[in-house]
Amino acid sequence: MKLWLAMVILIAIILSTTMYCVLPRSQGEHVMVFPKWKKYYNLTPEIIDSDAHNAYIEIYLNDIAKDAYINVDPVFKEGAKVFKPLYADPDGKEFARLVIMVKMEAGYDSENGDWWYGVYDESGMKMWYEGRIPECIACHAMAKETDYMFSRSVMKRITGIDTNEFEEYLKE
Structure with missing residues (x-):
């Protein structure tokens, strides 16, 4: 009986250690879930096609991101979600x-606009990658002037209006 109990405890320890090593971890960050993403503004x-994502x-967009994206703002507020x-x-x-993409609090990743990628x-609900994803950061660095969002090119594509004309159009 004692041998059986010892075996069960040993197996439990091995399994818990193995699972801890195999399950994805988030480098000290919280794993976020987004079950209602389809309810946000489309x-x-x-x-549309995206060469960058192939x-x-x-x-x-959530409400925080919506106006900033549409207006091609140079800075998005914390809590913006795309x-x-x-x-x-x-x-x-x-x-x-x-x-x-989620705009995190100032200091999360200051060199890259404080954006979290997932x-x-x-x-x-099921996360494959998250956090400071190097491939995402490298690509979005090209859009630093619009807070790492490709809002200029996307809005031009949606409206058919060139960036400068679109900014004038928004002022009207």
Whole structure:
């Protein structure tokens, strides 16, 4: 009986240690979940192609991000959330992944605009990658003047108005 109990305890220790080493960890950060991302404002009237993601995308914005994105603001406020579902086909029938940006508190990653990046499944619950993702940071560095968002090019694409003309249009 004692041998059986010792074996059970040993197995429990081995399993818990193995699971701790195998499960994804977030480098000291909280793993976030986004089950209601589809309820946010859909900026894109139709699916658009994204060379950077090698996919077709839509863009969803929470209220904090919405005006800043549409107005091509140079700074987004803390709490801004941008969701981009990526599809393998232009009709949006074959979901590939959900990429997310969240503007964190000042000091989170000051060199890169304090943006947190995430790659999730369609539910927004299962995280594949998150945090300071080097590939995301490197790409978004090209859009530093609009707080690491490609809002200028996206808004031009949606409205058909060039950036400078679009900024004048917004002032009217």
